[in-house]
Amino acid sequence: MVKRTVTSTVHCDLEGKITYLSDGAQEIFQYTNEELLGKERVSIFSPGLVVLGHVPRWLKQSVTEGHFETDTVFVRKDGSQFAAHIRLTPIIKDGVHTGYIGLTTPLPDKSVEETMPRISIVTKILSWLYITRSPFLSATIVPVLLGTALAAWLGYDTKIGLLLLTLLGVSLAHLGVNTANDYFDWKSGADQANVDYVIPFSGGSRMIQLGVISPQGMLRTSLVLFGAGAIIGTYLATTLAIWPGVGILALAGFAIGVLYTAPPIRLVARGIGELGIMVAFGPLIVAGAALVQIGSIEPKALLAGIPTGLLTVAIVWVNQFPDIKGDAASDKRTLVVRLGLKCSSWAYLVLALATYVSLVVLVLMETLPTQALAGLVTVPFALYVTRQIFINYESRAIKGAMSGTIFLHFLTGILMVVGIWLAV
16 A cells, blocks of 8 residues: 655745645644734744754755755644655745745654754854843943943043943843743733744744743743842942942842733833833943942933933834734733834834933033033934834834844944043
């Protein structure tokens, strides 16, 4: 008797979103069209580390060579893995590359161990960068440098060792917030409901969805990161005898970061999460970095954090645009959900203008030196990014504005830091 061979055919767009699922695909992977079409991406069929370490290269090779074939491992709906052969072919319509076709044939005579692609140490390291969303650390690094520069301008010697410890401690806390938010967004269903996310900017890390880490593993990672940050904070507070200041700022930052998505408070769902972000990643971090150098909480440092705090809100703000449907479906009523995309585009402009107005006001108040106005150099770029948002607020092309906002935050903040240092 001839053994029946079932082959899967799956089509996806350039971002991996599934557009076609053959009967064979439904039989092999155990999903229905209703579950996947327009809702999930082809990464759902592969082990997470294979997706991170191999799939992008395979897709690129399929385009350059016309197709790509290999034996690999796939994942069924029930979580079981199986060996299979995959042939990837680009979809070309009217000379334009629009997606990919994947033809999958199970290999019952081969084991998962035989066909599992090798996972390099680089891929494993990258997976942790994705899990913690480490590339967003610029939102922490800039205000720490700003607080340190401000302390120098106020006449205090800069202690490099304390600066490095501050950077490490605050960065660990930031990564703890990132992983905690991923965990609570998973628990609330916000990430599962989000099918329009833009990697790597919105929709969380997606590492739980890819199976790279379990929800409980994400929570444990968050606790470890918070614990490591707390150890550094305790050391600084004890060594420098600044316990009251460290306690106030650290607890306030921790509360805002965790309660941003943690029930029952869920600041982000109440439309006040953005305010919390502004405070935590602006005044609190800047004042904390200055505290370590000065020995007390400096009111000027709290105020000096407003511009970078507003730009951090701008990062989160534009990143929420693609997530709007998923957030609304999971009752994650951010201000973007409440205002809608068009009004939120105008609100982004207000955030950008408020950033530069606050910088000018702080200089006029002599909270910052005149040289800090170097941050105004980025005004044309801010207007360019804002224009891109108005053009693309309903399009995937908004990805450019998302990366542009991160760069805007970094460049504006660094120019302010350089300006303050020049005034020392």
